[in-house]
Amino acid sequence: xxxxxxxxxxxxxxxxxxxxxxxxxxxxxxxxxxxxxxxxxxxxxxxxxxxxxxxxxxxxxxxxxxxxxxxxxxxxxxxxxxxxxxxxxxxxxxxxxxxxxxxxxxxxxxxxxxxxxxxxxxxxxxxxxxxxxxxxxxxxxxxxxxxxxxxxxxxxxxxxxxxxxxxxxxxxxxxxxxxxxxxxxxxxxxxxxxxxxxxxxxxxxxxxxxxxxxxxxxxxxxxxxxxxxxxxxxxxxxxxxxxxxxxxxxxxxxxxxxxxxxxxxxxxxxxxxxxxxxxxxxxxxxxxxxxxxxxxxxxxxxxxxxxxxxxxxxxxxxxxxxxxxxxxxxxxxxxxxxxxxxxxxxxxxxxxxxxxxxxxxxxxxxxxxxxxxxxxxxxxxxxxxxx
Numbered sequence: 001x002x003x004x005x006x007x008x009x010x011x012x013x014x015x016x017x018x019x020x021x022x023x024x025x026x027x028x029x030x031x032x033x034x035x036x037x038x039x040x041x042x043x044x045x046x047x048x049x050x051x052x053x054x055x056x057x058x059x060x061x062x063x064x065x066x067x068x069x070x071x072x073x074x075x076x077x078x079x080x081x082x083x084x085x086x087x088x089x090x091x092x093x094x095x096x097x098x099x100x101x102x103x104x105x106x107x108x109x110x111x112x113x114x115x116x117x118x119x120x121x122x123x124x125x126x127x128x129x130x131x132x133x134x135x136x137x138x139x140x141x142x143x144x145x146x147x148x149x150x151x152x153x154x155x156x157x158x159x160x161x162x163x164x165x166x167x168x169x170x171x172x173x174x175x176x177x178x179x180x181x182x183x184x185x186x187x188x189x190x191x192x193x194x195x196x197x198x199x200x201x202x203x204x205x206x207x208x209x210x211x212x213x214x215x216x217x218x219x220x221x222x223x224x225x226x227x228x229x230x231x232x233x234x235x236x237x238x239x240x241x242x243x244x245x246x247x248x249x250x251x252x253x254x255x256x257x258x259x260x261x262x263x264x265x266x267x268x269x270x271x272x273x274x275x276x277x278x279x280x281x282x283x284x285x286x287x288x289x290x291x292x293x294x295x296x297x298x299x300x301x302x303x304x305x306x307x308x309x310x311x312x313x314x315x316x317x318x319x320x321x322x323x324x325x326x327x328x329x330x331x332x333x334x335x336x337x338x339x340x341x342x343x344x345x346x347x348x349x350x351x352x353x354x355x356x357x358x359x360x361x362x363x364x365x366x367x368x369x370x371x372x373x374x375x376x377x378x379x380x381x382x383x384x385x386x387x
Contacts, residue, residue, distance in 0.1 A: 187263025
């Protein structure tokens with residue numbers, strides 16, 4: 001049993017702790033934010049590959065208890081014509097179906113499961129430094145405390161402190177060329193969509209998506225090309241102002257998108273789409289990065305959380321199966337870097353494409369919809385299959 005220090009108590013870090021605990025290790029999770037960190041309310045779709053990864057460390061059933069199933073995707077053009085209608089992922093397997101839920105819900109469910117399994121989670125622990133030796137690693141925190149272990153896992157997100165220490169001259173977060181809007185609307189599209197359907201719209205000025213849950217308001221997002229937000233703009237701009245800017249971009253199209261936005265009140269958020277250019281360092285002797293800290297993609301493929309869950313499972317399997325830590329980290333990177341870099345490239349193409357799209361955009365959208373699943377990936381995500 002190895003003592004493992006996990007930095008970051010979000011989705012990636014808590015999932016890693018669950019997987020490492022199943023592999024027989026003793027993880028402790030250290031999160032910079034206080035226990036009552038703010039839920040900004042953004043939703044996400046967790047793909048079938050992410051649900052497969054959760055099943056590997058026995059958390060899929062718990063996560064399936066929140067949010068709602070998404071089993072099919074329609075793609076419309078600006079005129080409202082259907083371009084494609086495809087099933088999503090493993091729609092015939094209840095615990096592997098796409099799941100729509102709020103990011104904070106997923107993080108909360110994983111943290112509750114970690115506590116149930118006796119995994120220590122410490123909040124308000126802001127990392128300030130890392131010291132490595134051949135046999136151990138020490139994390140130092142702003143309150144003067146420290147944590148020692150045989151391995152440190154950096155799961156502290158796009159602006160990772162661990163990555164800055166590990167790779168001070170490596171790439172940092174970059175603007176991906178789009179603003180992303182999220183909202184919840186009282187306006188439901190007509191005709192009413194089938195249960196479990198996500199509709200993607202290639203509008204003339206924005207890429208738009210919406211889902212209607214079994215109970216509750218229409219969930220929607222829009223990706224709009226343009227400059228990044230100015231300093232303080234997100235905090236200083238009221239939801240009504242964002243709505244007034246977005247709705248006219250959608251109104252010329254013959255789709256429900258403008259009416260959905262018009263029916264949105266204060267539950268409207270906007271953020272910059274960011275990504276982490278590939279090529280950075282992932283590991284040292286006793287430190288390794290996972291999730292957005294290692295390979296953040298722009299949100300166009302919707303695979304960010306699922307990739308982080310895959311990381312957690314594969315890292316735990318590598319540590320279980322390899323003869324030593326160095327070999328385990330090399331095996332983890334061997335399996336994860338090509339797949340995550342492919343996702344980053346696909347997401348970049350979708351982000352850069354004109355909203356109306358073309359044939360390559362169609363293929364990228366289809367591949368993003370199924371998570372790129374194949375037999376090799378299914379074996380990788382099977383806990384009982386050696387790595």
